Amino acid sequence: QKPFDPKKRTVVVLGSGWGAVSFLKSINTDDYNVMVVSPRNYFLFTPLLPSCTVGTIELRSIMEPIRFITRHKSRNVKFYESECTDIDPESKTISITDVSDVKGAVTNTTIPYDYLVMAIGADNQTFGMAGVREYACFLKEIWDAQKIRTRLMDCVESAGFASQAPEEVDRLLHMVVVGGGPTGVEYAAELHDFLKDDLETWYPELADKFRITLVEALPNVLPMFSSQLIQYTESTFKQNKIDVLTKTMVKEVGDKSIKVMDANKNMVSIPYGLLVWATGNCPRPLTRKLMARIKDSQTSPRGLLVDDYMRVAGAPDMYAIGDVTFSKYAPTAQVATQQGLYLASVFDNLARIEEGKNKKITPFEYSHQGSLAYIGSDKAIADLPFLNGNVSVGGVATYVFWRSVYISNMFSFRNRFLVVGDWMKSKVFGRDVSRE
Numbered sequence: 001q002k003p004f005d006p007k008k009r010t011v012v013v014l015g016s017g018w019g020a021v022s023f024l025k026s027i028n029t030d031d032y033n034v035m036v037v038s039p040r041n042y043f044l045f046t047p048l049l050p051s052c053t054v055g056t057i058e059l060r061s062i063m064e065p066i067r068f069i070t071r072h073k074s075r076n077v078k079f080y081e082s083e084c085t086d087i088d089p090e091s092k093t094i095s096i097t098d099v100s101d102v103k104g105a106v107t108n109t110t111i112p113y114d115y116l117v118m119a120i121g122a123d124n125q126t127f128g129m130a131g132v133r134e135y136a137c138f139l140k141e142i143w144d145a146q147k148i149r150t151r152l153m154d155c156v157e158s159a160g161f162a163s164q165a166p167e168e169v170d171r172l173l174h175m176v177v178v179g180g181g182p183t184g185v186e187y188a189a190e191l192h193d194f195l196k197d198d199l200e201t202w203y204p205e206l207a208d209k210f211r212i213t214l215v216e217a218l219p220n221v222l223p224m225f226s227s228q229l230i231q232y233t234e235s236t237f238k239q240n241k242i243d244v245l246t247k248t249m250v251k252e253v254g255d256k257s258i259k260v261m262d263a264n265k266n267m268v269s270i271p272y273g274l275l276v277w278a279t280g281n282c283p284r285p286l287t288r289k290l291m292a293r294i295k296d297s298q299t300s301p302r303g304l305l306v307d308d309y310m311r312v313a314g315a316p317d318m319y320a321i322g323d324v325t326f327s328k329y330a331p332t333a334q335v336a337t338q339q340g341l342y343l344a345s346v347f348d349n350l351a352r353i354e355e356g357k358n359k360k361i362t363p364f365e366y367s368h369q370g371s372l373a374y375i376g377s378d379k380a381i382a383d384l385p386f387l388n389g390n391v392s393v394g395g396v397a398t399y400v401f402w403r404s405v406y407i408s409n410m411f412s413f414r415n416r417f418l419v420v421g422d423w424m425k426s427k428v429f430g431r432d433v434s435r436e
């Protein structure tokens with residue numbers, strides 16, 4: 001690999017998720033020096049994260065080191081495992097901090113950039129509600145899935161503890177999911193499969209005590225799917241004995257119960273053993289800090305405002321892609337990937353223009369490839385664009401399609417191999433019920 005060239009411009013990329021990786025794969029490092037800053041040194045294939053909470057898939061099967069991409073580039077790409085804590089758009093510098101457990105003598109430094117690509121994703125939305133961060137589990141990162149898997153087995157073993165009172169057994173085995181978006185629905189679906197396929201066999205004495213409740217503030221789950229698929233999901237959940245409480249809003253979170261306002265505006269207490277919180281995204285602290293610095297141009301509290309070329313309003317030579325932005329597009333991997341690819345082509349054109357070539361930079365255009373979600377019992381749903389319209393399908397065949405789409409979208413052959421192996425392993429031997 002060629003070394004950094006002081007005559008070339010330096011592009012600093014923040015993040016190692018969907019947007020950053022898509023950009024990194026395509027950026028031509030003959031034209032630029034590229035540096036990546038992220039607190040995690042791997043890419044995470046989020047669509048299969050719900051499967052990891054119950055052990056259908058193992059976590060390492062959906063992770064791939066960021067160096068897997070950087071080592072294949074023509075010029076050396078520097079990677080710093082650290083968190084960006086501040087951005088100064090005027091001096092065009094960023095501050096980074098080593099936030100890992102093991103640190104060297106240097107833990108903070110400042111890095112100058114010519115171009116900055118913000119791809120730091122988003123934080124979990126809690127609406128500032130007390131108790132959420134303390135008692136609930138999120139489902140965004142590797143450690144979230146690990147925590148859910150451990151807590152779930154902890155609840156089951158504690159419910160089986162000698163002379164546990166029946167109401168305590170009921171509480172411990174009540175798994176509550178807040179948020180009926182795709183994250184909450186897919187998690188509830190995976191949990192159902194685990195209870196039916198494995199836990200009821202391993203713990204026959206508790207088999208009739210397990211309960212799953214999904215709480216959603218809106219009148220239905222999965223608002224982004226067609227009404228036909230919403231109905232199909234709700235009826236599949238009913239068959240699978242997953243209680244769906246719609247028009248129900250969580251108002252308070254305690255260590256053993258939540259308080260909700262139900263459809264009739266009554267406050268009801270719901271005891272739980274495991275609480276999973278999936279109520280969407282909000283900006284990360286770094287994003288909020290940056291927005292405060294350029295507040296005249298950044299007028300939305302929901303994320304960075306960018307123009308059609310992914311340029312951050314109010315910050316020269318700064319671009320933003322994926323969940324960190326607030327735009328007309330949904331915060332999905334599909335959007336982040338396309339934006340990363342587009343931005344790499346913008347950088348390519350900028351380099352050609354600098355060489356004196358005649359190149360035009362066109363605005364970003366999103367091409368929707370469809371929406372997919374797993375809903376349990378080997379069934380999935382899909383809304384797919386078809387001839388200017390939309391096709392809605394659901395069932396076991398869609399699940400086969402869901403699997404093949406995710407496998408083909410995976411990062412590497414190694415990931416594909418491991419995931420297919422995990423699927424086969426859990427079919428043949430069942431999922432592992434050991435508590436980590």
Ligand code: FAD
Nearest residue numbers: 015016017018019046047084120121322323331332333334
């Ligand atoms: P991310 O992928 O979240 O990456 C952000 C990166 O920034 C991470 O590497 C993080 O470590 C890093 N970072 C954070 N803070 C800093 C900092 N201060 N400095 C430097 N780096 C930082 N979308 C779909 O289209 N289809 C799906 O099936 C799907 N399934 C999903 C399932 C789950 C459980 C979840 C949680 C999401 C799912 N999504 C899906 C949404 C999708 O994962 C996100 O839209 C996507 O990850 C956004 O990509 P991103 O690059 O913007 O952010």
Ligand code: NAD
Nearest residue numbers: 179180181182183215216217249250279280330331372373
């Ligand atoms: P979301 O924003 O899609 O859904 C959150 C849900 O929580 C909303 O329906 C909201 O009404 C509900 N909610 C908010 N506050 C509540 C409260 N106090 N009480 C009860 N309900 C409450 O969030 P998500 O599911 O985490 O998804 C985030 C993004 O990631 C979305 O863009 C989604 O499309 C994407 N994603 C996609 C897939 C997929 O394509 N299969 C899977 C997971 C996530």
